[in-house]
Amino acid sequence: MKHIVLYSNGAQSAYTAYFVAKKYGTKNLVLLYNPTGAEHPDSKRFASDISELIGVEITEISCGMDLWELIEKEKFIPNPRAAFCTRQLKVIPARKYFKTLKEDFRVYLGYTKDEKCRAERFLEANPDLNARFPMIEKDLSAEDAKKKLIRLGIKLPESYLYFEHNNCIPCVKGGKNYFKQVLKYFPKQYQKMAELEKRFGHTVLKNISLEELTKEVA
Ligand code: SF4
Structure with missing residues (x-):
């Protein structure tokens, strides 16, 4: 076995x-x-x-x-x-x-x-x-x-210094607070995902784009 x-x-x-x-x-x-x-x-x-x-x-x-x-x-x-x-x-x-x-x-x-x-x-x-x-x-x-x-x-x-798991960065299953952490500690990966949102015309999070979330955090 x-x-x-x-x-x-x-x-x-x-x-x-x-x-x-x-x-x-x-x-x-x-x-x-x-x-x-x-x-x-x-x-x-x-x-x-x-x-x-x-x-x-x-x-x-x-x-x-x-x-x-x-x-x-x-x-x-x-x-x-x-x-x-x-x-x-x-x-x-x-x-x-x-x-x-x-x-x-x-x-x-x-x-x-x-x-x-x-x-x-x-x-x-x-x-x-x-x-x-x-x-x-x-x-x-x-x-x-x-x-x-x-x-x-x-x-x-x-990863555990920033998140509760050692998933992908970013993990598409993360919520708003998770993506705020990604923005803070992994801005390159955040921007890459934000660019993809713009190109494909839809968002990872339900009611807000990553670009809008960046403004909300600022
Ligand atoms: S759900 Fe997708 S983004 Fe998240 S850890 Fe699994 S494969 Fe990676």
Whole structure:
């Protein structure tokens, strides 16, 4: 049986990977990572630290495009109501990888005790993946995962200084306050998204463009 952690490079999936390695060993462990090309630069360092801690190379499977290229191709900016980026950049490449496997496998996700509904939705949508949620089984929160990694000597990804997650910068699922943080700390990426809004004629946020939000903040 292969144990495949859907590794997102955030604290939750990193701790999940550590937990699964402790429980089942590393021989049949896969840390499956689907890059988006829009990660914080410190993400690579974090991935390498986690790989070293656990003793398993990260299996990186890309769809061949980054987030920006995907938006250009679709001529549409994903948003919380239509976050097709997750499907294109992560779900489809992961599914392709699963198809190459000859042996039985089980996937593990880093959903926390506060994400039980999300876990239920995942199980319903992916009944064939035999999914497990160790953080939920152990009643652990996102904060617990961070604390446990710090105790193991791991420096958290720099993104956590500004955001609650280590997603793309910017993540199209973020709200107004999130984008204010992006404007403050990652103005280049903010402007890039604002330019795309102008070109494609629609916005990431529901009722305000990034250009208008910039004026609101000023
Ligand atoms: S992290 Fe956000 S922007 Fe990146 S793929 Fe997922 S939903 Fe899309």
